Structure formats: C-alpha cells, structure tokens
Amino acid sequence: MLDFAGVNVVRGRKRLLKDIDWQVREGERWVVLGPNGAGKTTLLQIAASRMHPTSGRAGILGELMGAVDVFELRPRIGLSSAALATHIPEHETVLDVVVTASYGTTGRWREQYERMDQRRAFGLLHEWGMSTMINRPFASLSEGERKRVQIARALMTDPELLLLDEPGAGLDLAGREDLVRRLSELAADPEAPAVVLVTHHLEEVPPGFTHALLLREGAVVAAGPIGSTLTEANLGATFGTPLEVTEREGRYTAVARRTA
Ligand SMILES: Nc1ncnc2c1ncn2[C@@H]1O[C@H](COP(=O)(O)OP(=O)(O)OP(=O)(O)O)[C@@H](O)[C@H]1O
Numbered sequence: 421m422l423d424f425a426g427v428n429v430v431r432g433r434k435r436l437l438k439d440i441d442w443q444v445r446e447g448e449r450w451v452v453l454g455p456n457g458a459g460k461t462t463l464l465q466i467a468a469s470r471m472h473p474t475s476g477r478a479g480i481l482g483e484l485m486g487a488v489d490v491f492e493l494r495p496r497i498g499l500s501s502a503a504l505a506t507h508i509p510e511h512e513t514v515l516d517v518v519v520t521a522s523y524g525t526t527g528r529w530r531e532q533y534e535r536m537d538q539r540r541a542f543g544l545l546h547e548w549g550m551s552t553m554i555n556r557p558f559a560s561l562s563e564g565e566r567k568r569v570q571i572a573r574a575l576m577t578d579p580e581l582l583l584l585d586e587p588g589a590g591l592d593l594a595g596r597e598d599l600v601r602r603l604s605e606l607a608a609d610p611e612a613p614a615v616v617l618v619t620h621h622l623e624e625v626p627p628g629f630t631h632a633l634l635l636r637e638g639a640v641v642a643a644g645p646i647g648s649t650l651t652e653a654n655l656g657a658t659f660g661t662p663l664e665v666t667e668r669e670g671r672y673t674a675v676a677r678r679t680a
C-alpha cells in the first residue's frame with residue numbers, strides 16, 4: 421500500500437520530514453502519533469499523493485510518486501482532514517458532500533452512475549449513523565457529525581487506502597468513544613481498506629489497530645506492531661516527557677509520570 425524509502429520534505433531551512441522509511445501492507449491498520457508539528461499531516465499529504473517528497477522514494481499503491489498521474493491515484497485513496505472540510509461549500513447537503521467524492525472518476529457515464537452513487541452514499545451515511553441527516557446543510561452539523569460524514573465521503577470511491585488526519589479532534593467524550601468504536605469495527609472488517617489514522621491522543625487508538633508509527637521533529641522514533649511500539653520509553657521519547665502508559669483490552673491511556 422505504501423513503501424517510503426528515505427523520504428525527506430524540506431521547506432526553506434526546515435526539514436519537515438527526515439529520512440522516513442515506512443511500509444504499510446494490505447490489511448494493516450496504522451496509527452501515527454506525535455506532538456504538534458512532528459510532521460504527521462505532511463506525511464499523510466505524501467501518502468495521499470497530494471505532496472511530493474523533496475528527496476527519497478514514495479511508493480503508493482504500487483506506483484511511484486513522480487512517475488504516475490496523481491489524478492489516477494487519488495480516487496484509490498480516501499482522505500479525511502480538517503483542511504479538506506474547509507473547502508466544502510456552506511449550503512452543500514450531507515448527501516452531496518459524500519456523493520461528490522466520486523465525481524471526476526466516472527466521467528461520461530455520469531448519468532447512469534448517479535443513482536448508483538446516491539445509493540452508495542446513502543448506504544455509507546447509514547453505516548456511519550447519519551441517515552436521518554442526509555438533506556441537512558453540512559455547515560449545520562455538529563463537529564462529531566461532520567467527522568462521520570467526512571469518513572463516509574473518504575470511503576465513497578471504495579478506496580484501497582484510507583487516511584484519517586485527526587478524526588477525533590474537537591469531539592466530546594461520548595463523540596470520541598463513538599468514533600473509536602466505529603473505527604474499531606472498521607479495523608475488524610476484512611473488506612475494509614488499509615487504514616492510517618493520525619492522532620495526538622493515545623486514548624483515540626481504536627482496538628484492533630495493528631501497527632504504530634511514532635514521529636518527533638520529522639523523524640521516526642519507532643515503528644512496528646502496535647504492542648511493541650506503544651511503550652512508555654518510545655512514547656516518552658516521542659512526546660518529550662516521561663509518561664505512564666496503560667493498556668487494557670486494546671485501549672491505551674497516557675499520563676505524565678510523577679517525579680518522586
Ligand atoms: N510550507 C511550509 N514551510 C515551512 N514550514 C512548514 C510548511 N508547512 C508546514 N511547516 C511546518 O512543518 C512542521 C510539521 O507540520 P505538520 O502539519 O506536518 O505537523 P503535524 O504533526 O501534523 O502537527 P499537528 O499535530 O499540529 O497537526 C510544522 O512545524 C509546520 O509549521
């Protein structure tokens with residue numbers, strides 16, 4: 421799904437990503453953790469084929485960035501991020517927000533596909549608990565409702581790779597728990613695409629996610645199977661503060677370690 425080797429991103433004097441080596445295989449569910457400014461969104465932008473590395477090789481779905489038409493690649497990747505949500509017109513309905521994700525990929529068969537598209541969009545909105553709100557303007561939704569619509573939109577093209585940049589941001593406790601449960605169900609679905617979820621919060625790691633990548637100042641601190649990667653030592657180094665980490669039935673929590 422993803423095969424990054426020595427990926428660097430440089431802007432001015434700043435190295436946003438430093439020599440990133442990273443492989444994501446089919447069926448894997450990754451969480452990417454790191455503090456503000458670590459480079460998580462930058463990494464996801466490359467994975468989404470929306471940014472080129474300054475140097476290094478970024479393999480995406482078997483294609484090499486720079487050697488492939490990104491407009492053929494993008495429908496194969498579902499992306500949900502706060503930045504994308506700001507581009508949604510204020511009065512666009514929930515159903516249209518999801519349906520329009522497939523525009524540009526069906527071309528001249530548009531009319532024939534319209535009904536099928538609408539049915540698929542409705543099905544996804546139903547799965548994500550939004551079927552009663554399909555005619556509401558997107559702008560009128562709560563933060564939690566918007567996040568679910570955005571994920572439905574990201575799944576609309578039936579992508580091979582699903583990238584979620586902080587889907588839990590701005591949610592209240594019940595909203596977060598609802599999202600974690602839904603993402604955990606997605607993780608357990610063998611038909612679901614490979615998933616990469618970016619977050620700052622260990623509490624948002626859905627049970628069933630298989631791998632973790634820890635980023636600090638643009639560099640990988642640790643990467644691998646989730647159980648052996650989300651350790652106190654690795655997380656302390658990632659966030660730059662000593663942490664006490666607990667795990668129970670796949671749910672993680674972290675608090676600052678109290679100094680004696
Ligand atoms: N065009 C640019 N020029 C210079 N610096 C940039 C540019 N774009 C991003 N940065 C910087 O790169 C760093 C990484 O940004 P990025 O958005 O990838 O971090 P992040 O891990 O997603 O952070 P957050 O958790 O706050 O979303 C930040 O310090 C940011 O200010």
Ligand SMILES: [Mg+2]
Pocket residue numbers: 460461462585
């Ligand atoms: Mg970010």
